[in-house]
Amino acid sequence: MSLKAALRASLAAHPVMWALSALSVAAPFALDSRYYQDIAVMTFLWAGVACAWNLYSGYCRRVSIGHAAFLGIGAYTSSALFLNFGISPWAGMLAGGLLSVAAALLIGGSTLRMRGSFFVLSTIAFAKILEVVAVTAKGVTGGSPGLLIPYRPGLANMVFEGKLPYALICWGYMMLCLAICVCVERSKAGVRLSAIGENREAAESLGVNSSGTMLAAFVASAALTSLGGSIFAQYFMFIEPSSVMGMGNSVNIILLAIAGGMGTAFGPVLGSFILTPLSNLLRGGLTEVSGLHGFVLGVIMIAVLLFRPDGILPQLRIMCGRLAAAFGAGAGAAGGNARPAEAAGPAAAHPARPAPGPARDAGAAPWDGPVLELVSVSKSFGGLKALNGLSLSVREGELLGLIGPNGSGKTTLFDCVTGALPLSGGKVLFRGADISRMKPWEIARAGIARSYQVTQPFGGMSVLGNAMVGAFCVTGDYGEAEAAAAASLMAVGLSHKSGAPAKSLNIGERKKLEIAKALSARPSLLLLDEVMAGLTPTEVAEMGEIVASINRSGVTVVMIEHIMEAVTSLCERVAVLNFGEKIMEGAPREALESPEVAAAYLGAADGS
Amino acid sequence: MEQIAQVLVSGLLSGGVYALASVGLALIFGVVGLVNFAHGEYLMLAMYIAWLAYDLTGASPYASMPLNLALMAVAGYLTFRIIMARVINADHSIQMLITLALSMALQNLALMLWKADYRTVRIEMTNQVIDAGFLVISAPRAIAFAVAALASLLLYLFLQRTWAGTAMRAVAQDGRAAVLMGISLRRVYGQAFVIGTVLVGLAGLLLSPIYPVFPLVGAGFSTLAFIVVVLGGLSSVPGAIAGGLLVGVVESLAGYFAGPAYQQAAYFLLFIVVLIFRPEGIAGGRGGERRR
Numbered sequence: 001m002s003l004k005a006a007l008r009a010s011l012a013a014h015p016v017m018w019a020l021s022a023l024s025v026a027a028p029f030a031l032d033s034r035y036y037q038d039i040a041v042m043t044f045l046w047a048g049v050a051c052a053w054n055l056y057s058g059y060c061r062r063v064s065i066g067h068a069a070f071l072g073i074g075a076y077t078s079s080a081l082f083l084n085f086g087i088s089p090w091a092g093m094l095a096g097g098l099l100s101v102a103a104a105l106l107i108g109g110s111t112l113r114m115r116g117s118f119f120v121l122s123t124i125a126f127a128k129i130l131e132v133v134a135v136t137a138k139g140v141t142g143g144s145p146g147l148l149i150p151y152r153p154g155l156a157n158m159v160f161e162g163k164l165p166y167a168l169i170c171w172g173y174m175m176l177c178l179a180i181c182v183c184v185e186r187s188k189a190g191v192r193l194s195a196i197g198e199n200r201e202a203a204e205s206l207g208v209n210s211s212g213t214m215l216a217a218f219v220a221s222a223a224l225t226s227l228g229g230s231i232f233a234q235y236f237m238f239i240e241p242s243s244v245m246g247m248g249n250s251v252n253i254i255l256l257a258i259a260g261g262m263g264t265a266f267g268p269v270l271g272s273f274i275l276t277p278l279s280n281l282l283r284g285g286l287t288e289v290s291g292l293h294g295f296v297l298g299v300i301m302i303a304v305l306l307f308r309p310d311g312i313l314p315q316l317r318i319m320c321g322r323l324a325a326a327f328g329a330g331a332g333a334a335g336g337n338a339r340p341a342e343a344a345g346p347a348a349a350h351p352a353r354p355a356p357g358p359a360r361d362a363g364a365a366p367w368d369g370p371v372l373e374l375v376s377v378s379k380s381f382g383g384l385k386a387l388n389g390l391s392l393s394v395r396e397g398e399l400l401g402l403i404g405p406n407g408s409g410k411t412t413l414f415d416c417v418t419g420a421l422p423l424s425g426g427k428v429l430f431r432g433a434d435i436s437r438m439k440p441w442e443i444a445r446a447g448i449a450r451s452y453q454v455t456q457p458f459g460g461m462s463v464l465g466n467a468m469v470g471a472f473c474v475t476g477d478y479g480e481a482e483a484a485a486a487a488s489l490m491a492v493g494l495s496h497k498s499g500a501p502a503k504s505l506n507i508g509e510r511k512k513l514e515i516a517k518a519l520s521a522r523p524s525l526l527l528l529d530e531v532m533a534g535l536t537p538t539e540v541a542e543m544g545e546i547v548a549s550i551n552r553s554g555v556t557v558v559m560i561e562h563i564m565e566a567v568t569s570l571c572e573r574v575a576v577l578n579f580g581e582k583i584m585e586g587a588p589r590e591a592l593e594s595p596e597v598a599a600a601y602l603g604a605a606d607g608s
Numbered sequence: 609m610e611q612i613a614q615v616l617v618s619g620l621l622s623g624g625v626y627a628l629a630s631v632g633l634a635l636i637f638g639v640v641g642l643v644n645f646a647h648g649e650y651l652m653l654a655m656y657i658a659w660l661a662y663d664l665t666g667a668s669p670y671a672s673m674p675l676n677l678a679l680m681a682v683a684g685y686l687t688f689r690i691i692m693a694r695v696i697n698a699d700h701s702i703q704m705l706i707t708l709a710l711s712m713a714l715q716n717l718a719l720m721l722w723k724a725d726y727r728t729v730r731i732e733m734t735n736q737v738i739d740a741g742f743l744v745i746s747a748p749r750a751i752a753f754a755v756a757a758l759a760s761l762l763l764y765l766f767l768q769r770t771w772a773g774t775a776m777r778a779v780a781q782d783g784r785a786a787v788l789m790g791i792s793l794r795r796v797y798g799q800a801f802v803i804g805t806v807l808v809g810l811a812g813l814l815l816s817p818i819y820p821v822f823p824l825v826g827a828g829f830s831t832l833a834f835i836v837v838v839l840g841g842l843s844s845v846p847g848a849i850a851g852g853l854l855v856g857v858v859e860s861l862a863g864y865f866a867g868p869a870y871q872q873a874a875y876f877l878l879f880i881v882v883l884i885f886r887p888e889g890i891a892g893g894r895g896g897e898r899r900r
Contacts, residue, residue: 063701065708110884116700117643117842118883121834125880128831132873247827251712258705291719291823298713305706306694 006186006478007179010265016320017266021178024273028167035284037163043276044170045231050256050268051177052224056217057254058262059190061197062112063120065250066127070222072134072245073100074229079147079239080140082157089158093230097223104222108215127245134241146240149233158234166235173231174269177224181265184217188472188481191461193217194263195469198458205418205452207444207473207521255301261311263460270313275300369432371396371525371556372417372448378425379409379416379580386412388580389426394525394558399551401567401588402560404577405601410560411453413577414527418450419443430525445473449518450527453560455510459503463494466502466513470521481520488516492546508539515546526550528559532566544570564592576600610742615864616857617743623856624753627849629811629829630836631760632804638780638843639800641700642692645707648830649714650805654680654812655821656718659727662816668731669816670751676813677806684805688798696797711830718823726820734817752814759810760849763803767845776800780843808833835879 011018028040049071057064077099078092087095111122134141141147153159160166184190195203196210204210233239242248260271275297282293308315370393379387387409394400402410415421417428419440427436435443449470458466467485475481489495492512497505505513511531518526528547532540544566551557551570561567567574568588576584576591578600584591591597633647657679661672669676691710695703736747767773778786779796787793819825836855840847855875862874 061699061701063704114883117637117704118838120643120701120704121838122880122883124831124834125876125883129873129876129880132876136869136873251708254705254708289720290724291716294716295713295720298709298711298716301709302691302706302713305702305709306691309698309702 047272048174049228056221059193066123068249069127070225071229074226075233078230100226202456204440206470261313376426401571401574408577409580447524449523451514453529457502464498488519619857619860623853627852628756632807634848636804646711648826651812652826654809658816680809684802748817
């Protein structure tokens with residue numbers, strides 16, 4: 001049902017783009033020359049392939065420059081099966097898709113963990129190696145001269161007399177890819193992919209299994225691209241290694257997606273609708289100057305990247321929004337994503353703050369022991385012992401303050417608990433279960449969420465989108481996640497900003513967003529890392545109120561804080577760290593008056 | 609045995625030029641943090657300049673070298689000022705895509721200006737060989753190797769012995785800290801980009817008596833240069849030199865033992881194996897792949 005809901009929501013949000021994509025099917029029928037029909041076929045096909053590329057590279061911002069390799073796998077599989085065994089290309093297409101899935105699993109499994117440039121380079125290497133294979137394996141691929149598909153028209157052979165059947169197939173392919181992108185965009189996977197694209201580590205701390213999500217998206221993208229490759233072969237009826245798998249095709253795919261707007265469902269379609277006809281007309285119209293169309297496309301791509309790196313589509317949306325506003329029409333009609341109005345006046349300043357939902361019952365099994373127990377935990381960086389045999393237990397429902405001078409190991413302790421850093425020794429028990437070896441996302445799903453001292457917003461996503469990432473720990477449903485995220489934003493008083501991009505927030509709002517993001521994961525234990533640092537006194541008071549209300553709602557909280565007033569007023573108990581060891585534990589007043597603690601803060605080292 | 613020696617020596621000779629073509633890429637990546645997909649197009653440009661000088665005046669690429677390098681410096685400077693300087697702080701995927709687009713634009717510009725024909729520079733020396741006992745060495749290859757070695761040495765001295773070179777190394781280590789030490793990032797980036805462009809241009813003009821020039825000649829060398837720098841640890845200049853020599857030898861051996869068709873396959877295979885198992889390069893330290 002959620003698929004239907006996603007499509008319906010997208011239809012309501014982007015009526016113009018849906019209408020344009022759907023009605024474009026009429027274009028090849030209206031054009032009576034084969035030349036223009038050919039352009040229409042190409043436009044649909046490349047739009048579909050660019051959508052497929054976008055599914056991985058666009059959403060998680062990891063550019064693959066070797067996607068033509070999957071085009072090649074599709075083209076060669078269906079053609080070779082048809083030529084050698086007479087298997088219909090319709091079946092061959094699926095076989096090619098499966099082969100691409102296998103290739104993507106193999107390649108993705110070893111390259112997706114690489115960062116930025118290395119991933120990009122490995123995609124090129126992959127495409128080049130396949131090209132070499134295609135040239136060398138003459139028995140199957142026909143080598144450099146290529147493969148010729150015999151002209152025997154018929155539906156089963158996927159060979160047709162006119163261009164129109166091809167136009168329909170390519171249009172169908174485009175709509176399929178588009179619909180998949182739309183559904184992914186409004187789903188758990190889409191939100192998670194975008195979060196990974198913005199900040200992989202922060203995404204993992206909110207329960208996102210980044211390797212798994214990325215691999216799934218990469219495989220889906222490869223399979224869809226491969227289907228396009230089979231259609232490509234059937235349309236041209238001739239394939240050779242460089243015309244299918246060459247760098248030129250890979251670059252073309254990227255160009256279309258970037259120009260339209262990468263990471264948006266309609267961007268690649270729009271990009272192809274504008275650039276594919278332009279490129280073909282330039283090529284066809286100015287045959288005497290070869291190279292002109294490539295030059296123009298290259299320059300357009302540079303210009304787009306320099307001046308509108310988000311692509312044309314977001315720009316169009318803003319313009320439509322302005323136009324709609326100027327004519328007093330309903331802003332939603334054309335713009336879809338026009339900026340939401342600056343929210344409800346006074347309510348925004350003093351938002352009502354209902355307590356967030358009850359904490360998630362992680363294991364369902366009742367547990368009376370300490371929520372979190374650190375047993376002689378050690379962490380060393382080379383020779384430096386950041387944590388030195390530290391033991392600490394956190395009681396159910398308490399608000400524990402973690403204090404100590406800079407460099408005493410407080411943040412390292414959080415990193416060790418959340419799995420961001422592997423332990424050097426000791427163990428961490430959460431509700432009695434050992435979580436020392438678990439991955440960050442597993443720990444987040446078990447019910448521990450954290451905020452970062454240096455805030456880590458997913459800058460390009462909306463504030464609401466940021467808060468949704470964690471919500472998928474609890475639910476798989478997009479609507480429920482949206483509701484949960486809205487509730488978290490309400491709890492920290494950020495509801496009025498939910499439509500704004502997270503990068504537009506100021507420092508106080510970013511700190512609140514950190515908490516909202518963590519809160520959406522419905523943690524039973526919340527680790528707050530200096531959420532008050534850098535705030536004005538009013539904001540500190542407001543933040544104290546937020547933290548206290550979260551704690552009252554049943555969430556156990558551990559907070560690192562340097563603002564002692566806040567610590568003494570909020571926490572019933574504090575633990576003091578110095579040089580990676582716990583030097584004191586007790587009531588805040590007691591701790592602050594202890595000479596040992598004073599010595600640690602004032603620097604009379606080693607507590608002697 | 610003699611044949612193997614011959615294969616090794618010609619591998620090393622080509623490797624020297626590959627190294628020169630690649631150090632610029634490594635320098636630009638190390639200092640600017642930019643993966644420059646248009647790198648090979650500057651090699652193509654220098655080859656066309658050498659060919660034009662030869663075609664118009666009959667000058668050998670060696671005679672037109674000063675003019676050629678000066679033009680390459682201008683090309684590098686303009687590219688930096690007009691395009692790269694604007695995306696210094698952009699997301700690295702944007703930077704990469706811009707160089708990809710630039711490479712596409714330059715290839716097609718060359719196609720428009722000079723057509724797809726293969727142009728060759730036929731100076732006397734093209735067919736001369738140096739007969740050193742059992743080894744036979746082609747003269748332009750020997751010169752290319754010698755000049756490449758000299759240029760690499762000069763680059764090394766520049767990086768180690770001059771203030772500008774030291775600033776460049778500092779930026780490569782930590783740009784933000786370098787700024788605090790009074791270094792202008794923009795200027796250092798610009799210098800590195802221009803030096804990288806001139807070096808690849810030098811490689812191009814040294815190749816012009818050996819290889820024909822055509823619009824796509826740079827594309828092949830781009831890929832090759834990427835393989836070389838990844839082998840060398842991506843941002844390391846000495847690594848790129850070692851990587852260049854290695855690729856030259858591997859290519860030469862694969863050509864001898866398995867046939868020319870497998871030359872490319874051999875070094876791509878080497879490339880992907882290194883990417884998967886030692887992404888920090890053959891000689892590099894751990895963590896290089898995490899920098900960007």
